[in-house]
Amino acid sequence: MTVKLDFEECLKDSPRFRAAIEVVEGDISDLETRLDKLVKQCHSMLEAGKVYCQNSRNFITGLMELGQHCSGDSVIAECLNKFSSKLSSILDAQAEVIETTQKSVKMKLQNFVKEDVKKFKDVKKEFERSSESLEAALAKNAQVPRGKQHEVEEAGQTLLNARKAFRSEALDYVLQINVIESKKKTDILMAMLSLMDAQAQFFQQGHQSLSELENYRRNLSEQHTHLVLNSAREKRDMEQRHAAIKTKDMSYDDSIMDFSPDAASGIAMEGYLYKRASNAFKTWSRRWFSIQKNQLVYQKKFKDQPTVVVEDLRLCTVKPCFDHERRFCFEVVSPSKSCLLQGDSERQQQGWISAVQNSIASAFQDHREDTHSPRGLERTRSVSAGSGMVSGEQPNAGHEALEEVQKITGNNQCCDCGELGPDWASINLGITLCIVCSGIHRSLGVHFSKVRSLTLDSWEPELIRLMCELGNTAINRIYEARIDEMTIKKPNPSSPRQEKESWIRSKYVEKKFIQKLPETGRSVPLRRSSARRDRANTQDRPVVRPTVKPKPNRATLPRLTGVNQSDLSQKNNTGIRKDDEEEDLSGLHPGALLYRSAALQNFPVMADALAHGADVNWVNAAEDSSTPLIQAVSANSLAASEFLLQNGANVNQADSNGRGPLHHATILGHTGLVCLFLKRGADYNARDKDQKDPITIAVENANADIVTLLRIAKMNKEMREMDGAFGQSGDETYHDIFRDFSQMASNNPEKLKRRSADIK
Known part of the structure; x- marks a missing residue:
């Protein structure tokens, strides 16, 4: 170690020592300034290096993505992948250089400034403090009079203590000066040596990585030469083809109209058409239309999701529009909307009309083939125990x-x-x-x-x-x-x-055109059906029914008009005879009118009551809280019950005895109505005041048909619940049996007027 200051000279505290200290202090202060500046520059370099590395990685990522995009061209894809891979390895080495610089240069020099130089400054302060104390003790000792022995001794002792403290601090200060001078060399040299090793390794790795591509670069250069020649040849061919195309006649404007229902792409027809918007401005827009999957769709751009104009071509019609001010227009009409379209020429207009018409015919043909396929026609039905049912036909359709x-x-x-x-x-x-x-x-x-x-x-x-x-x-x-x-x-x-x-x-x-209330009352009496009278006799009820009263707490509406008198007096296919008992309904409000007309099976009057706001679930408190639907059951009217259900009647609304429409249909043995209510979701587990459900009542009445229907409905529901969320809507046998009962109830109701004794 080179001694910067001598310890012996330190004890003398000579002017040479003081001058040497000043030189050392100035040198260390300058060193601190330069090192601090170097650390800041190193920090800036490291930050810039990190940004460079990040941008380089982004560049390498771009090269890789470009290689993926050019995966169809093996030459370009291989070149980009190889080069990006080598750049990535070089960049990893660059990151190691930055990390080494961070640890060996920045941290080492920063620690030297923050720790060693700081310790030097602290020792310097102690040295200066002890030096000032010694100067003060010397001055005081020199000023003490000879005759004051006590002061002389005190000053001498103070001087002795100050000299001892000064010499100790001076020796420590000199030691710290020599140590920092020695450590300055080792720390700076070690930092620079680490940085040079890292840089040398970085460039060596980069050179090695790129040297591995030497043969590949030669081959790539040869391929590039061939590509340049081929590109020039292709350019010459393109220019010749371009010149040949320009000599052709480009004056035609009609596109080729080809309808291909069996096209491999599934697109039977496509092309541009003008479409009139449905907004208030009625603007026209040019869109790309196509017929595919039995639908008419259009889109603005190829990547846009197609907009469906017609969901099912079987539900639409197409016709030309000659009365519109724009030419070549035609209209596609469906149940939900009407779309006005325009072609570029009459030929295009006719081509699209023919295409839509042919697609409609094709859709119907496909539908018929599905319906009449062997799988669709084959139906095997089990004969229900005790029901006497055989396989029936499909529901009336089409x-x-x-x-x-x-x-x-x-x-x-x-x-x-x-x-x-x-x-x-x-x-x-x-x-x-x-x-x-x-x-x-x-x-x-x-x-x-x-x-x-x-x-x-x-x-x-x-x-x-x-x-x-x-x-x-x-x-x-x-x-x-x-x-x-x-x-x-x-x-x-x-x-x-x-x-x-x-x-x-x-x-x-808004019902603006019906007869408004109040008006003159109904003057024509309605006849009471014999079926109602017979049922009253059968159940030991009085022949004369109680007066129909409105539901409690419900205001009675004024009298109605609006139904033609012939509807109130003439026979309407319900079996009402001329000699039946007549009943005046002219003063009834809509709810009560619906209630009575349901029992009389007078459909125009029922419709009139509903048009005037009748509650389809109106309750007659005077007759066991009976409803219009229960009245239709009493008349054994399948059509009246269906009419009420289609207009929102509650199939499970019970009377004051706890009996809903299904209970009443079961008690009266109306098998067709039982079948109807079960299909409409009636609760077969509901119990009346006697705690009897419909199955129990059917068993007591020995009605095998109704027992069969109720048990099959119950079993079918239990099977669906057992299957859980993926259960089907019902098995084929269930649907077939209910379909047969519906057919018989509508077309041959007399066959359902039987009991188990008849079947035996």
Whole structure:
């Protein structure tokens, strides 16, 4: 170790010693300043290195992603992958250099400044303090008079202590000066040596990594030469083809119209069309339309999710629009919407119309093939024990329902616009509709109108019976009773959709055209059916029924008008005879009117009561809290019960004896009604005041048919619950048996008037 200051010279405290200390202190102060600056520069370098590494890694990631994008070109993909891999290894070595610099340079020098230099400064302060104390003791000792022995001794002792403290601090200070001078060399040299080793290793690894690509770089250079030559050759070929294309005739504007229902892509037709928006501005937009999967769809861009115009082509029609101011227009009409489209030419217009028509025909053909396939036609049904049932036919559907319903007066035209040949229906109103009006009815919601297709949907026999009991003529007498006096113009088939929609909402939702209350009372009496009278005699009830009273706490509504008198007096296919007892219903409010007309099976009056706001679940407190649905059961009217259920009647609402419609149907032995209520979700476990459920009552009455239906329904529900969330809606046998009973109840009800004794 080189001695910076001598210890002997320190004890003398000579001017040479003081001068040497000043030189050392200045040198260490300058060293501190330079080291502090170097540490800050090192910190900046390290931060910049980290940013460089991060950006380099992002660049390498970009190279890898570009290689993945060019995976189809093996030359480019291999080049990018190899180069990015080598750069990644070089970058790892760069990160190690940064880490070494962080540890060996920045931390080492920073510790030297913060620890060693700080310790030097602390010792320096003690040295200066002891030096000042010695100077003060010397001055005091020199000033003491000779004659004051006590002060002389005190000053001498103070001087001795100060000299001892000074010499101790001076020796420590000199020691610290020599130590810091020696450590300065070792720390700086070690830091620089570590940095040089790291840099040498970094460049050595980089050189080695890139040297491994030497042969690959030569091969790549040769491939690049060939690619340049091929590119020039391809450019010349493209220029020649471009010149040849420009010589062709480009004046034609009609695209090729090909309808391909069996195309491998599943797209039967596609091309650009103009579409009119349904907003208030009626703007036109050009969209890419296609026919695929029995749907008409369009999209603005290829990646956009297609927008469906028609869910099922079987539910739409297409026709040209010659009355629109724009040329080449045609309209696609479905139950939910009407879409106006425009082609670029007459040829394109005709091509799309033909394509949609052919797609409709193709969709119907596919549907018929599915329906009449061996799997769809084959049905094996078990004979129910004691029921005497055999396998039956499919439910009335398609054209059978259409023919039956259109036989009714007025049903050969749409109820709302008068278009001929309507093939849609509202089953809760009992009317037929065209496809446009059916879409408007569907938008009203099922609480106003329940729409069903007469040709595409399956129809249960009780629904067909219901449709045949009402019809457009009867319903329009109610809902259009005041259009003559109001001078309202009814829309026609060619009226705009908006006009039809306004009319339908005014007619069925706002009910603007029915006879308003109050009016003159009903003057024509209704005859009471013999079936009701016979049942009263059978159950030992008085022949004269109690007066119908409104439900407690319910205000009695004024009298009604709105039903044609012929509907109140004439026979309406319910079996009412001319000599039956007559009953005046002219003073009843809607709820009571619905209640009595349900018992009399007078469907126009029932519809009139509902139109005037009758509660379909109205309760007659004077007759054991009976409801209109229970009254329909008493009359054994399958169609009246179905009418009430379609209009929201509660199939489980019980009377004051705890008996719901299913109880009453079971007691009276009305098998068809039992079947209907079970299909509509009636509770077969409900018990009356006597704690009897419908099964118990059916067993007591020895009605094997009803017992069979109730037990099959119960067993089917238990099987579904056992299967859990994935259970089916019912097995095939269950549906077949209930279908057979529905057919028989509607078409051959006399076959259900039997007991187990008859079957034996």
